[in-house]
Amino acid sequence: MSPTTGAEPGPDARAGRPPGRARRGLPDGSGLSSSEGRRAPSVTGRVFSILEAFDGDHRALTLTEIARGAGLPVSTAHRLVGELTGWGALERGADGAYRVGLRLWEVGSLAPRSVGLRERAMPILEDLYEAVRQNVQLAVRDGHEIVYVERLAHPEAVRVFSRVGGRWPLHPTAVGQVLLAHAPPVVQESVLTERLVAYTPKTVTDPAALRRVLAAVRRDGVAVCDGMIDLMALSVAAPVRGEDDTVVAALSVVVPSPSEGGGIEPRTLVPAVRAAARGISRALGAPTATRSDAVARPGGPRAGS
Amino acid sequence: MSPTTGAEPGPDARAGRPPGRARRGLPDGSGLSSSEGRRAPSVTGRVFSILEAFDGDHRALTLTEIARGAGLPVSTAHRLVGELTGWGALERGADGAYRVGLRLWEVGSLAPRSVGLRERAMPILEDLYEAVRQNVQLAVRDGHEIVYVERLAHPEAVRVFSRVGGRWPLHPTAVGQVLLAHAPPVVQESVLTERLVAYTPKTVTDPAALRRVLAAVRRDGVAVCDGMIDLMALSVAAPVRGEDDTVVAALSVVVPSPSEGGGIEPRTLVPAVRAAARGISRALGAPTATRSDAVARPGGPRAGS
């Protein structure tokens, strides 16, 4: 294979592919390996780079693919993958390809910010899902990105690009805007100085405009994003607060965009989303969610019916 | 291929671990660290032992607790935990305790046997959940144990001990019996020669009796466990088949045991559970689930294997 293989970050990326972390290129013997490609020379670092070779579009990899993706010699990859497989972090299928193993998932399921949160939120998510029969999503912030923790999708609902465990930037998603609006100021400023990628013509990319959006989100307690990632979809999100009353997650509903002929008036979703988010906050022990003011009044926590 | 290709990883590092909570021998300073379960002295092995220090009852650990649990010197644990935290496999809370991090959960969510399966099964699980309004569970087998992959619990349903990501032995659970009944003969024999722990007086512990139960499960296409783990609960499980028509998972419903005054007649659940399991099998592309015979009445074709 000629040396051109992974030079470009996203030659394979289809339409709606999130800005996944830059895939590590080959060692790239062109001398000038520079400082950027800071590769941790530790064993642990190498193990991580192996795990990072797997992502939503690459769930099954051969040894050689792993080695290439992780930037490791095959013999090294072979040894480490062998250990990973022995423990159960990876599994080898009958086809010889490696996949992420059950044991690793099992440990991951102890993460409080994902499964812990999910456990308490699930009943309310279900109620909301039953009420709207569309896409319902729950996400948390990790650095400058959101990570989807749970997603309930009706088969006939508008198609969305999110995936449980998937990452997206903060600025073009309703959950992201909610989480950013309530993030520490350092994070906000940092994001506002980054280049804000446009996914559609409707994406907010101007820092000043985004700043206004965030202020509105804080004021209204909801974020509404129409066609910022996909012109067909509109999403409404509200913040979920934890014990110390900080925003720990965001909840959203995604419906067909009215500008594309969606039949749902987004404004009717706002009370339901806000109520469900408050319901989860209460389940988490948020102090303000136990008071009874603040929410207008349409519909109780059970969002209809 | 090599000796270990395909099939079960025979030697299996983790088969020895008793299914219950019992785990983690404290260093117990008695000098005699023995050779008992000595862990591989590789860096990777140490990292695994750190991850293993976390479990359902220990989701937040201090550095010292991790070191003790993993059987490592504090300074060593400190260095490795530092690397794990830097990558995101662990997170350190404001209280100084370490928890499993989002990044690790994220990689784990790429495991085909958990989330991959879950994604396709979810709509059907939801339908079943709506229909019965009780506990609905989905589990796979890993070695001599089951691992719960998904669980929907009604707040007012009978309380069960399972947890997403949790492990249980095969013989006392309905899902376990289904998975064991369709496991490779090697696994079955191996389990039948183990000591079968009794959780209640009703637990099957006699190998011959279990063998008859498994035959019945294969014949009927369902397993029914009444009070084998918890006298209050009864569960009904059915097999889920994958593309190659092997049993890849099991689905169950848990209701209050009729002998304890539960209001539901278990027999009425059988068709619903069986139908849901077939629905998931079909979603996974199982050949027999697309035909319309085979399960119509007990004593159908399938019996062998």
Added chain:
DNA sequence: CCTTCGCTTCCGGTGAACGGAAGGAACCCT
């Protein structure tokens, strides 16, 4: 005050990890 406990840093010796190279098994395409 001193003690205890847990976390962090330091540093010299050493053995585990490294990876090039060679061997082997499939699987192409002539």
Added chain:
DNA sequence: AGGGTTCCTTCCGTTCACCGGAAGCGAAGG
């Protein structure tokens, strides 16, 4: 059949990253 390609596995001498005891720190508590 034969030569070419790709991928996996094993081997082994070199070296450097890992190891962990010890000491320093800060906080809690008696």
